[in-house]
Amino acid sequence: MTRARLGTLLVLALVLVGRPTQAALPAPGAKAPAFALATLDDPARIVASRDLFRNATTLVSFFATWCEPCKKELGELKRLEPHYRAQGFQVALICLDIMGARNVKSYLEEAGALGLRVLTDRSGEASNRYGVVHLPTNVLVGADGTVISSWDTYRPDRLRELEVYLGRLPVRASAGTAPP
Numbered sequence: 001m002t003r004a005r006l007g008t009l010l011v012l013a014l015v016l017v018g019r020p021t022q023a024a025l026p027a028p029g030a031k032a033p034a035f036a037l038a039t040l041d042d043p044a045r046i047v048a049s050r051d052l053f054r055n056a057t058t059l060v061s062f063f064a065t066w067c068e069p070c071k072k073e074l075g076e077l078k079r080l081e082p083h084y085r086a087q088g089f090q091v092a093l094i095c096l097d098i099m100g101a102r103n104v105k106s107y108l109e110e111a112g113a114l115g116l117r118v119l120t121d122r123s124g125e126a127s128n129r130y131g132v133v134h135l136p137t138n139v140l141v142g143a144d145g146t147v148i149s150s151w152d153t154y155r156p157d158r159l160r161e162l163e164v165y166l167g168r169l170p171v172r173a174s175a176g177t178a179p180p
Contacts, residue, residue, distance in 0.1 A: 023131040025139070025150040032060070032141040033129035037094065040101050040118035047119055053145045056090045057169065059162070062127055062137040064096045065107040069154035070136040074113035076159055080166070081116065087169035088143060093118045096127055096135070140165075 026032060036048045052058055061077060063070035074093070081091045093116050095104050108114045121127050130139055134152040140162065142148050148165075151158045 023129055025131040025137070025152065026147040028147050028149055030147050032139065032145050032147050033126070035121075035126040035129060037119035037121055037126055040095065040104055040120055043120070047117075050145065052092055053141050053143065055143050056088050057143055057148070057166070058141045059089070059091045060094060060130070060139045060141060061091060062094045062096060062121070062130065062132045062135060064135055065099065065103055067135040071107070071111040073136050073154050073159070074108065074111040074116070076156075078111075078113040078116055080159075080163060084163075084166040084169070086171045087166055088172045089166050089169070091116050094121050094126055095119070096121055096124070096132075098122050 023033070032049060032053065034049050036046050039045045039047060059077065061073070063074065077091045077093075081089065093113070095118055097104055097120075104118065105114065108116070108118070119126075127137075130137065130150075132152070136154055137150075137152040138158070139150040140148040149158075149162075
C-alpha cells in the first residue's frame, strides 16, 4: 500500500469514525439533508442539494477510491442513469477522497463510470449528515427532496429494486434536459 493511499485511509477513518454526532441513514419520507459541495472538475463550482434534487429523482451515492465494492456499483449506476433519464433520474456521486481529481477520475474510468456527476465531500459534512458509516452508501431522493429509500454496502438486490422502481416512473416531457 502506498504512503499516499495509507494517508487517505487514515484521514477517512478519522472523518468517519471520529465524529461525535453520527447521524443515521435518512429514513424514507424524511427531507433529504441539505449540502453544498464542490464539483470534482471545478472546485470553485458549488452545487447545492436543493438545486440538484429539483425536478429529478436523484440517487446520491457516497464512495471512495479505495472501496472495491463501490467500483462494482459505480459501473452499474453509469448504466442505469442514461436508461432512466427520460423518467427524470440522475446519479450524483459524492467522493470522500482527498487525493485529488486525477486519482478519482482514474478510479471512475476503471469502474466504467466516467461521465457521472461527481461532488467532493472533503470535510465529511455531507457524509455525516447522511449517516455514512459503510461504503458505498446510497440515498434515493425524490424530485420534492424527500427520501424514498436508503441503504449502505454494495447490494445488487437493492440495485435491482431501484431499477424496478425507476421503470415505474412516467416518462417526463422535459426528459432531455439535465438538472444542474
